[in-house]
Amino acid sequence: xxxxxxxxxxxxxxxGKYVELRCDPISGHTALYWYRQSLGQGPEFLIYxxxxxAADDSGLPNxxxxxxxPEGSVSTLKIQRTERGDSAVYLCASSLxxxxxxxxxxxxGTRLTVL
Amino acid sequence: xxxxxxxxxxxxxxxxxxxxxxxTYSDRGSQSFFWYRQYSGKSPxxxxxxxxxxxxxxGRFTAQLNKASQYVSLLIRxxxxxxxxxxxxxxxxxxxxKLIFGQGxxxxxxx
Numbered sequence: 001x002x003x004x005x006x007x008x009x010x011x012x013x014x015x016g017k018y019v020e021l022r023c024d025p026i027s028g029h030t031a032l033y034w035y036r037q038s039l040g041q042g043p044e045f046l047i048y049x050x051x052x053x054a055a056d057d058s059g060l061p062n063x064x065x066x067x068x069x070p071e072g073s074v075s076t077l078k079i080q081r082t083e084r085g086d087s088a089v090y091l092c093a094s095s096l097x098x099x100x101x102x103x104x105x106x107x108x109g110t111r112l113t114v115l
Numbered sequence: 116x117x118x119x120x121x122x123x124x125x126x127x128x129x130x131x132x133x134x135x136x137x138x139t140y141s142d143r144g145s146q147s148f149f150w151y152r153q154y155s156g157k158s159p160x161x162x163x164x165x166x167x168x169x170x171x172x173x174g175r176f177t178a179q180l181n182k183a184s185q186y187v188s189l190l191i192r193x194x195x196x197x198x199x200x201x202x203x204x205x206x207x208x209x210x211x212x213k214l215i216f217g218q219g220x221x222x223x224x225x226x
Contacts, residue, residue: 031212040123042203042216043159055212091158095212102207103149104214106158 004107021077025094033093082114121217134191138204147207148187194224
């Protein structure tokens, strides 16, 4: 079956611009996660949705970052006033949303470059 | 601060050897443990998960968990050049969704 999909695969923007990154989870997965990965590092948690609501947004670095999942499926990560330090690969993952022993499956990522 | 530690490597092994990858974690509340493989320029791919103390085997891969020592490892038997990648250890805490990742260990399998 289809895995997690993310668009765009690459995004180049200028400092100060607004960007939106999209994630389409595996069908039937109620939980959706956003991570950010910098070169040479492991993924860093940003936010986690269970259904339509953000269950944990403790990883969002500041108020320039915001994410939504209005219908409990597709999610959009929004970054305002982008900075060069926002350049990274943004990964989305989804899971069945079980309380225990839940497994996350990752999408291909969006590589964001802020010039 | 919950932390997951891995040696960044590179770990170099000859083809056919056993590769041993190690990971330690700081929080005893850790519930679930995952190993992901990541090829250069690609996203993480799940290899194995383990929840209980002891060993869990899946083909050439064995995950080992010791909660008392806060230690989880991954053994790769009969290593192949195609196993060359970065291996990420990730930990999930009870009643939370997020994974905490280590920085990854780069494995090089030489023909």
